[in-house]
Amino acid sequence: MARAPLSFLFDALELWQNGPMSVIKGARERARIEVTAAIKEEARRQLAAEGAVRLSLRSVARELGMASSALYRYFPSRDDLLTALIIDAYDAIGAVAEQAEADTEHAAPADRWIAVCRAARDWAVRHPHEYALIYGSPVPGYSAPQDTVTPASRVALALVRVVRDAHRTGRLGPPQGRPLAAPVRADAGRLAAEIAPDLPIAAIAALVAAWAQVFGIVSFEVFGQFNRVVEARGPFFDQSAAALAAQVGLVPSAAADTGSATPRSADAAPGDTPGPYCR
Amino acid sequence: MARAPLSFLFDALELWQNGPMSVIKGARERARIEVTAAIKEEARRQLAAEGAVRLSLRSVARELGMASSALYRYFPSRDDLLTALIIDAYDAIGAVAEQAEADTEHAAPADRWIAVCRAARDWAVRHPHEYALIYGSPVPGYSAPQDTVTPASRVALALVRVVRDAHRTGRLGPPQGRPLAAPVRADAGRLAAEIAPDLPIAAIAALVAAWAQVFGIVSFEVFGQFNRVVEARGPFFDQSAAALAAQVGLVPSAAADTGSATPRSADAAPGDTPGPYCR
DNA sequence: GCATTTTGTGAGCACCGCTCTCTCTTGAGA
């Protein structure tokens, strides 16, 4: 009984993802994996250098010394190659976010939040074209293959875990903002059931908003909207990330400028007309 | 004395922008204006239908029944045509934002803020490809010509005016958040001097952050990041815009669910563990 | 050892942005 026509692909994927755990199937599979990796590597190089628009299959093949048509044995179309790069980019930014999450395991929740956001932002600044590929205009025609959704959610899930850990250790206050509108509450409830049943609904809603807002700031920086507006991008981002942490309800570090155990009330910006507003 | 070689272009621009106020220069200029408009119209049609990547000069020319080479008499390159579309898109989203600003002239500051944000968001949802052109990955090679910066700032300036009006009428509280870091304060101070000398520095900083965050949410919605995450996009956006208004310090409408003159303290989300945090 | 599958090649198609040369029309100045 012949195997399914594409079974070797799954073998290769399994091997690539799990390392040499299975039997080493043969020189052919091995070569295929290596060539696939070389194609992606060169494509990623061109992507980083010139952007997704300038990336061309022919040029990748030329640089690799092979006929352009041979490349189609590995990626059925340019969009498929781009999709592979998209997945890699999601994995890369997800990895640095998770690393920051792990590195700050015992830090204050707000500091962990800021660290994860900062890691994602730093990766974006260092890889603007790859960032544009995943958080800019979707370039392959509105296709979000199922393969991309898991890598795409890694950063968000890291943020969720930070909030969840804070909640578990009693360091999650109520999020800012008004009571949720009913449809928003419904969405947040559904989400909570999926990814964080222990978290309050309002925290989930605030988390989703903060997630989008973090990437709003990153995108504005990477895409040039801050030109001639914000020059100190790093400090500005940290400030915004800290504000978003507070918005979600994360307790800031005790080392903050205010030593109070209920640090918020003293946090009004100095020098401005003080008002009667608690926040 | 011969006129500058490109003077007719300025004439055309002036005529197009100001209407038939100058002398009607002649059939040639008139034809040029009409053809230029037709090209942009067809290009915008293809942009809306297929996206910026699929937009091609040849196809525009084909649809207009002219040789593709003739098109270069009007736009020196594809990037120039795209730049023109970018300017138009910035103007379009800026116009709806300004309209919302004008329509809510006597409303509460927070409601005005929400209206302006909502107008921009609605336009983006209705024109996703044009939105992607201006707030997605920058597609012409990192060129932000001077012509684009004025139209690009229209939405932001509408938001600034909302905040400034609120400040002028005593309805701007201190923004949320910690004291500003020094570099952020410097940026905000420079910005304040340029666009709103009357506003407190902290309000400017909060405004810039909120501006980026609003578009973060819009981009996540338009670019599909909310797929399978947020379904009630409209209510979610309104909720987030309201929270951002509060973050900037805008006084909410008296008709809100809390009738207090200092409405914030009662705004903790219900049903969640109440904490000692004021915000 | 042989049939089958897989991989690589080169030609070729249709399309793209852009340039160049050519013709025709237009309109301003003598």
Place this chain on the structure above:
DNA sequence: TCTCAAGAGAGAGCGGTGCTCACAAAATGC
């Protein structure tokens, strides 16, 4: 009113692209 430079359009063409197809070589499985 006539002239002639300048503008506008057409068409061919160059180098590039994504992609397909028929064909040859190599590895694999029986």
